[in-house]
Amino acid sequence: MKKFGGLNGYALRFWGLNALLAMAVFFVTRLVLLGHAVMFSQQSVGALLGAFLLGSLRDIPAALVVASPWLLFETVLSLKWRQRLRWPLFAIYVFTLLFVAVSEGIFWDEFSVRFNFIAVDYLVFTTEVIGNIRESYPVAKILTALAVLAGLIIWVMRRPVRQAVAAEASRKSQFAWGLSLMVLFWVAAYKMPSPEFSSNTYANELADNGWRSFLWAARQNKLDYAQFYAMRPDAEVMADLQRLSGGNRISTTHEALAAGEKKPSKQPNVVVVMMESLSAEYMETFGNTEGLTPSLDRLAKEGLLFSRLYATGTRTVRGLEALSAALPPLPGKSIVRWPNISNLNTLGATLADRGWTPHFLYGGYGMFDNMNGYFGAQGYRVTDRTGFKDGLVEFENVWGVADEHLFDQVLIEIDKDAAAGRPFYGHIMTASNHVPFTYPAGRIDIPSPGKRRGGVKYADYAVGRFIEMAQKKPWFDNTIFLFVADHCASSSGKAKIPVHRYHIPAILYAPKL
Numbered sequence: 001m002k003k004f005g006g007l008n009g010y011a012l013r014f015w016g017l018n019a020l021l022a023m024a025v026f027f028v029t030r031l032v033l034l035g036h037a038v039m040f041s042q043q044s045v046g047a048l049l050g051a052f053l054l055g056s057l058r059d060i061p062a063a064l065v066v067a068s069p070w071l072l073f074e075t076v077l078s079l080k081w082r083q084r085l086r087w088p089l090f091a092i093y094v095f096t097l098l099f100v101a102v103s104e105g106i107f108w109d110e111f112s113v114r115f116n117f118i119a120v121d122y123l124v125f126t127t128e129v130i131g132n133i134r135e136s137y138p139v140a141k142i143l144t145a146l147a148v149l150a151g152l153i154i155w156v157m158r159r160p161v162r163q164a165v166a167a168e169a170s171r172k173s174q175f176a177w178g179l180s181l182m183v184l185f186w187v188a189a190y191k192m193p194s195p196e197f198s199s200n201t202y203a204n205e206l207a208d209n210g211w212r213s214f215l216w217a218a219r220q221n222k223l224d225y226a227q228f229y230a231m232r233p234d235a236e237v238m239a240d241l242q243r244l245s246g247g248n249r250i251s252t253t254h255e256a257l258a259a260g261e262k263k264p265s266k267q268p269n270v271v272v273v274m275m276e277s278l279s280a281e282y283m284e285t286f287g288n289t290e291g292l293t294p295s296l297d298r299l300a301k302e303g304l305l306f307s308r309l310y311a312t313g314t315r316t317v318r319g320l321e322a323l324s325a326a327l328p329p330l331p332g333k334s335i336v337r338w339p340n341i342s343n344l345n346t347l348g349a350t351l352a353d354r355g356w357t358p359h360f361l362y363g364g365y366g367m368f369d370n371m372n373g374y375f376g377a378q379g380y381r382v383t384d385r386t387g388f389k390d391g392l393v394e395f396e397n398v399w400g401v402a403d404e405h406l407f408d409q410v411l412i413e414i415d416k417d418a419a420a421g422r423p424f425y426g427h428i429m430t431a432s433n434h435v436p437f438t439y440p441a442g443r444i445d446i447p448s449p450g451k452r453r454g455g456v457k458y459a460d461y462a463v464g465r466f467i468e469m470a471q472k473k474p475w476f477d478n479t480i481f482l483f484v485a486d487h488c489a490s491s492s493g494k495a496k497i498p499v500h501r502y503h504i505p506a507i508l509y510a511p512k513l
Contacts (some may be wrong), residue, residue: 010111011074013155015067015071015074016214017065017161017164018066018070019066019069019072021061021157022059022097023063024323025099025189026062026209027056028101030056031106033105033108033374036105037202037206038368043200047202048206049205050203051195051206052206054195055195055208056214058192058195058207058209059209059210061192062189062209065185065211065212066097066188068181068186068206069182070136071202071308072182073085073089073167078346086161091150091154093149095147095150095293098149098150100210102142102178106137107334110435113205114210115207115211115217116217118314118315119214120214127394131398132398132436135436136435136436145483151281154294159176175392182421189212190215194208194213195207195208201334203320204398213456213468216321227248230364237247258264266478267354267355267356267420267423268479268480269380269414269423269424270425270479271410271425271426271428273463274316274323274427274428274429274484274486275459275483275485276432276484276485276486277455277465277485277503278433279490281308281378281487281503281504282489283297283486283505284296284308284413285300285305285505292457292460293460294464295467296460296463296483297464298506299463299467299481299483299507299509300466302509303509304506304509305426305506306508307358307503310499310503311486311488311504312328313334314487314491315486316487316488317336319486319487320427320429322370323484324347324348324378324427325347326343326347326457334369335374336374337369339373343378344357345426346395348360348378351425356423356424357423357424358378358379358425358426359381359382359426360372360375360376360381360382360383360426360429361384361406361413361426361427361429362383362384362385362429363385363399363401363403363406363430363431364384364385364399364429364431365384365385365386365400366384371429379499380427383409383413385400393405395440399431399432399434399436400430400431402432402458403458403462404443404462404465406428406430406463407462407466407469410466411428414473414479415473415475418474424475424479429486430459432458432459433456433458433459436449437449437451439454444457452489456489457470467481467509477512478512478513480509481507482506483505483506483507483509484504484505486505487502487504488502488503
């Protein structure tokens with residue numbers, strides 16, 4: 001093949017060779033994901049075989065797009081620079097394909113889906129994400145293995161590559177055809193929708209391509225509401241809100257107090273503990289037999305248990321917006337991550353109007369997911385790991401300080417408000433029940449790192465220790481505790497929204513009230 005409509009055959013062959021290499025990596029990746037779904041998610045090969053074959057076909061445009069920069073490389077650069085850069089760039093290309101494939105495997109193991117909006121969001125917060133990967137996986141060994149494998153692939157392909165680029169031709173004609181083909185394949189891949197052919201989510205995800213799904217998620221992470229949702233005039237909506245509020249205006253609590261409404265004579269402290277990834281399925285109260293949550297099970301018996309509560313999403317920000325502002329999961333970005341969002345009708349603001357001091361305390365860095373910005377804009381006093389008492393923290397990992405140290409800081413803040421005669425309201429966000437599942441030694445009978453079981457059991461230990469210490473405080477008798485999860489540990493299942501994977505506990509505990 002010497003000519004292809006003016007495009008010299010060598011450029012087309014080299015582009016095709018790189019596309020075939022991408023196809024091979026995509027095929028092996030899908031094979032690994034299929035094996036994982038069968039071995040760890042109780043899926044059958046027969047139920048996923050059709051998705052596997054469909055995905056292999058859908059890989060074709062994705063592979064052509066991934067390899068398309070080679071067309072520009074071969075048609076734009078001079079012979080001198082092509083000879084200098086071809087092999088170094090080819091090495092980077094091969095390594096990148098392998099690196100993304102391994103990343104897909106790790107992401108699938110955690111979320112049972114291809115790259116999605118979570119992957120897009122995580123790239124924004126590189127400190128936590130890179131630190132999490134370094135603490136959870138043998139990064140040096142993985143990168144070394146990938147480099148060795150990439151070197152082996154390059155050595156095997158050295159002769160096909162040389163043969164593919166052996167000929168030369170007019171770069172002007174090559175550039176016109178190369179650019180046309182690249183635009184064609186990019187448009188085809190861009191228009192390719194997510195696979196939604198099955199009621200089994202595993203099948204739909206297996207039929208997808210991780211490169212395509214990542215770009216799609218990045219594109220869809222923020223929606224144009226007016227384009228995708230039915231809208232009503234603002235004046236009409238405000239009229240309805242005023243009618244539903246019981247009057248011609250939405251009165252504030254400040255105005256009600258000014259009109260003569262009395263504050264409660266003895267406002268109780270309110271401590272809301274939002275626990276990272278605490279699925280209901282881990283509690284003995286809901287049938288678990290591993291003994292992971294003795295403290296929470298005891299509180300469930302002594303307090304008020306909500307047994308049919310479900311999370312509004314799969315990420316912490318969805319739990320934060322639901323519990324702080326009573327919001328359902330809005331399309332696109334969580335409101336916690338919206339810029340310049342303030343003066344919401346939050347629980348903290350409502351209690352602040354009646355004399356409480358609202359706090360938000362988080363064991364990690366509050367810049368993650370804009371937690372500090374969101375709660376600070378709503379009038380909360382924000383404390384993250386950078387603001388803990390000196391010498392308090394003895395153990396921490398990339399995601400945050402150990403939960404016991406977070407609760408120690410909570411006790412300090414409540415003591416301050418109690419000494420000043422102010423009722424305390426605190427929204428507490430834990431972090432220990434999260435990859436890499438590391439925690440202080442000697443606390444529980446599962447050595448650190450203890451994977452998910454260890455993370456759950458340590459989080460429960462920290463809750464038990466917190467209550468035990470709080471019981472010794474003079475303010476304990478006048479305090480309401482709420483323990484609730486932000487979301488479940490996993491949301492994967494055959495259904496698009498497997499309801500049992502959203503089941504979370506909520507326990508109100510106020511023995512003296």
